[in-house]
Amino acid sequence: YTKKDSMNSIEYVSNFVKKVLRNYETTALVVDDSKVSRNAFRTDLEKLRINVLEAEDGKEALAIMDNPDNNISLILTDYNMPNMDGVELTIKLRQKYDKDVLSIIALSASEELNILSDFIKEGANDFISKPHKFEELNVRVHSNLDTLELFKQTKDLANKDFLTGSYNRRYFFESSKAILNKNQRKDKEVAVATLDIDLFKNVNDTYGHDVGDVAIQEIAIILDKTLRTSDLVARFGGEEYCILLEDISLEDTKHLFEKIRSNFENNEIKVDDISLKYTVSLGIAYGKSIDINALLKVSDEALYEAKDTGRNKVII
Numbered sequence: 001y002t003k004k005d006s007m008n009s010i011e012y013v014s015n016f017v018k019k020v021l022r023n024y025e026t027t028a029l030v031v032d033d034s035k036v037s038r039n040a041f042r043t044d045l046e047k048l049r050i051n052v053l054e055a056e057d058g059k060e061a062l063a064i065m066d067n068p069d070n071n072i073s074l075i076l077t078d079y080n081m082p083n084m085d086g087v088e089l090t091i092k093l094r095q096k097y098d099k100d101v102l103s104i105i106a107l108s109a110s111e112e113l114n115i116l117s118d119f120i121k122e123g124a125n126d127f128i129s130k131p132h133k134f135e136e137l138n139v140r141v142h143s144n145l146d147t148l149e150l151f152k153q154t155k156d157l158a159n160k161d162f163l164t165g166s167y168n169r170r171y172f173f174e175s176s177k178a179i180l181n182k183n184q185r186k187d188k189e190v191a192v193a194t195l196d197i198d199l200f201k202n203v204n205d206t207y208g209h210d211v212g213d214v215a216i217q218e219i220a221i222i223l224d225k226t227l228r229t230s231d232l233v234a235r236f237g238g239e240e241y242c243i244l245l246e247d248i249s250l251e252d253t254k255h256l257f258e259k260i261r262s263n264f265e266n267n268e269i270k271v272d273d274i275s276l277k278y279t280v281s282l283g284i285a286y287g288k289s290i291d292i293n294a295l296l297k298v299s300d301e302a303l304y305e306a307k308d309t310g311r312n313k314v315i316i
């Protein structure tokens with residue numbers, strides 16, 4: 001890491017720490033038929049605190065990639081390997097993983113330099129010549145991880161809401177398509193919920209807009225605690241959230257949203273010396289449908305009924 005003149009030492013240390021933490025969460029896959037070569041890359045990647053998995057050919061590499069638990073964001077691949085060479089592997093990888101989620105670095109001995117243009121043409125991001133120097137590996141790996149991070153930041157800016165960090169309405173509509181398609185194929189029901197804070201204007205009027213903002217942020221926290229990471233949750237506007245659930249029975253849907261409603265009722269938010277409580281109303285649509293707008297219309301009508309009949313309730 002080189003220190004830029006404009007950076008003070010605290011910024012420098014904090015950037016350094018951020019990179020080390022990022023590397024701890026990064027898993028690289030080294031694909032090479034030579035054990036000696038795999039070891040050489042493993043040793044240096046581990047010096048950078050990056051987790052390393054190994055594959056001795058393209059087929060094994062694809063199998064390791066297929067397991068989402070491995071969560072690989074960086075592949076270093078040799079060219080000459082039995083069964084499937086590195087360029088073929090790159091072609092296969094790019095059919096499934098775009099450059100925003102996976103960086104591919106080609107490894108090549110100098111006599112194979114003509115191979116590099118094939119690698120890049122098929123979607124490799126970068127190359128390192130073999131035998132490698134630690135400093136070259138260091139800078140190329142970090143520049144690739146920086147690019148992946150930039151992609152993630154850009155996607156978050158487009159998909160997430162600034163106040164709460166929750167997904168936004170645009171992302172909800174976009175992601176709901178694949179979920180509804182999948183459940184239509186499986187002939188399964190889905191649940192869509194619209195959640196809205198009760199009498200939220202009172203919170204703003206009594207405590208001010210800043211405290212109101214904290215109350216909205218609390219929705220994200222409570223939903224995060226109660227729902228699965230695979231559930232689609234988005235802030236739709238002001239103090240309104242929408243949720244799309246799959247693989248859930250009608251009974252479990254009722255229980256889950258009743259629990260969420262009571263979690264809000266029993267929750268106390270502390271902002272400085274203010275302590276406040278609020279309730280929410282929920283409208284739920286449950287059934288087989290491929291049309292997100294139709295589902296939202298039903299959940300919205302149920303929400304209005306909940307508001308009309310006293311608030312702090314779930315209508316399904």
Ligand code: GH3
Pocket residue numbers: 163196197198199200201202204208209210211212213216237238239307311
């Ligand atoms: P109801 O129980 O019928 O939902 O009553 P309500 O007062 O919650 O009514 P409504 O949903 O229409 O009010 C939403 C209020 O939320 C109005 C608006 O001032 C406020 N609001 C919208 N976005 C934000 C925000 O980002 N921050 C804060 N603090 N307030 C917001």
Ligand code: MG
Pocket residue numbers: 032033034078079080081
């Ligand atoms: Mg080889």
Ligand code: MG
Pocket residue numbers: 196197198199200239
């Ligand atoms: Mg409201």
Ligand code: MG
Pocket residue numbers: 196197238239240
């Ligand atoms: Mg509202």
